[in-house]
Amino acid sequence: MSPRDANWLDEREQRAWRGFLRMSAAVDQALARQMLANSRLSLADYAVLVCLSESADGARRSFEIAELLQWEASRLSHQLRRMAGRGLVEARGCPTDGRGRVTAITDAGRAALVSAAPCHVAEVRRVFIDRLDTAQLDALAAIADSVLDAESDG
16 A cells, blocks of 8 residues: 555544553553562563463463463463563463463462552552543443454454
């Protein structure tokens, strides 16, 4: 597609798009700073631990984790290797596929998650939730659903 064929964003669309990008970066940055300061976990560590903790047995196949977190396989592989080295997760045999492996949260990983969660949710509230009224929260949830539903269809 050539530049003259592009459907350029108008002023309103540009303001919404760039505002979303700035907001996302600012929230991520604040949460990352808080997470490291209070728990020595990265946001990526925390995301993986939450994902594992939400499964019935605390374990998932790598492709499931990658899908839930919307990560590339290589990013997840590097992340899991670092976390295993710190004792937060471990690889185990897959109970439903003798050749497969699962990643499981360890006791140390669960303890780190339990310790980090209260400060994390307080920071999420401080930098995001408490700055919005109920109508804005509902609108944002609807917007997220619309974008994500369209993405999964495409």
